[in-house]
Amino acid sequence: MVSEWQNSTSSERLRQLVETVRMSRKYRSLYAGTIAYLGARELVLHSNLEEAVKATKRRLHQIAGMYLTGAAPYARWLAELRQARASGDEEQLRAVCRRVMSWHASTRERLDLLTTFYQPLLADLPPIRRVLDLACGFHPLALPWMPFFRAGETACYYYACDIYEDLASFLQAVLEVLGVPGEVTVCDIVQAPPDLTVDLAFVLKVLPCLEHIEPEAGLRLLRAIRARYLLVSFPGQSLGGGKRGMAAHHEARFRTLVADCGWRLERFSFPGELVFRIQKE
Structure with missing residues (x-):
């Protein structure tokens, strides 16, 4: 899954952003291509990687994370x-x-x-x-x-x-x-x-x-x-x-x-x- 977006960009910062977001238990199983798609936009808006990661997580919460009740058994x-x-x-x-x-x-x-x-x-x-x-x-x-x-x-x-x-x-x-x-x-x-x-x-x-x-x-x-x-x-x-x-x-x-x-x-x-x-x- 990750290779699909890695092949389309050489951005080291984007790679770091995706890896950081997926370290979160909430998003570790979320499709990396979606994280990269949203993260690339946030990196344009935020020069600081940490701020871009936070903004990406906020977006992911709005479209997916807010609907789940913890870790699913x-x-x-x-x-x-x-x-x-x-x-x-x-x-x-x-x-x-x-x-x-x-x-x-x-x-x-x-x-x-x-x-x-x-x-x-x-x-x-x-x-x-x-x-x-x-x-x-x-x-x-x-x-x-x-x-x-x-x-x-x-x-x-x-x-x-x-x-x-x-x-x-x-x-x-x-x-x-x-x-x-x-x-x-x-x-x-x-x-x-x-x-x-x-x-x-x-x-x-x-x-x-x-x-x-x-x-x-x-x-x-x-x-x-x-x-x-x-x-x-x-x-x-x-x-x-x-x-x-x-x-x-x-x-x-x-x-x-x-x-x-x-x-x-x-x-x-x-x-x-x-x-x-x-x-x-």
């Missing part, structure tokens, strides 16, 4: 998932998935919606054979609630990507436990969105994070995604629980963003989350 979770899967008890499997999803702020906010979230969004779509889950976080753990999921019988191929290497490895094992064919990769969707054609793409609570990197990154990503349908969502409140018109702000900004794209939009409102279903074709 991936090995223990996998053991629990395998045991639940072997039991044949679907409710036990779902219970373990819920516990895992509570570790990530984005999916934790959706736990009370799981039984009602996917049905209106997916039930009336044509058969879904290929799914792309961008900046997925812990969202693949919600597969047991999706209409196209049947443990061990899923015809859908599930692609997912995130910037945490250890999370990607864990999720690849999760797909295997759930009996879902698929692939989880480490990917920076700002620099290089997955080169795939799918039926459905999840872009859940992603665009506000991208704005911390580049103002136009969100629209560029949506245009690059080759999917017939996209589910794009926004949080209805801050992580601290404050609303302050957040959903209305996101909706107005999003509608302006895609106004000239010629896509069909459908709006779905849930407690704490606003979702737009885009039909590109």
Whole structure:
């Protein structure tokens, strides 16, 4: 992973910045290309390496770090998932998935919606054979609630990507436990969105994070995604629980963003989350 950006720059300071950031427990598994991408910008703004490192960490916290609850016990979770899967008890499997999803702020906010979230969004779509889950976080753990999921019988191929290497490895094992064919990769969707054609793409609570990197990154990503349908969502409140018109702000900004794209939009409102279903074709 590191060689991808090392080959594109001879900056010793950038190399030092990436290595320093990855010494932190919080970011040691984060894709080095993302750290380098953000760090290179901060080095332009800060002549002092220590200040550039601090600024890079602040950016990383905004786009990723603030959503995690400490070090994740991936090995223990996998053991629990395998045991639940072997039991044949679907409710036990779902219970373990819920516990895992509570570790990530984005999916934790959706736990009370799981039984009602996917049905209106997916039930009336044509058969879904290929799914792309961008900046997925812990969202693949919600597969047991999706209409196209049947443990061990899923015809859908599930692609997912995130910037945490250890999370990607864990999720690849999760797909295997759930009996879902698929692939989880480490990917920076700002620099290089997955080169795939799918039926459905999840872009859940992603665009506000991208704005911390580049103002136009969100629209560029949506245009690059080759999917017939996209589910794009926004949080209805801050992580601290404050609303302050957040959903209305996101909706107005999003509608302006895609106004000239010629896509069909459908709006779905849930407690704490606003979702737009885009039909590109």
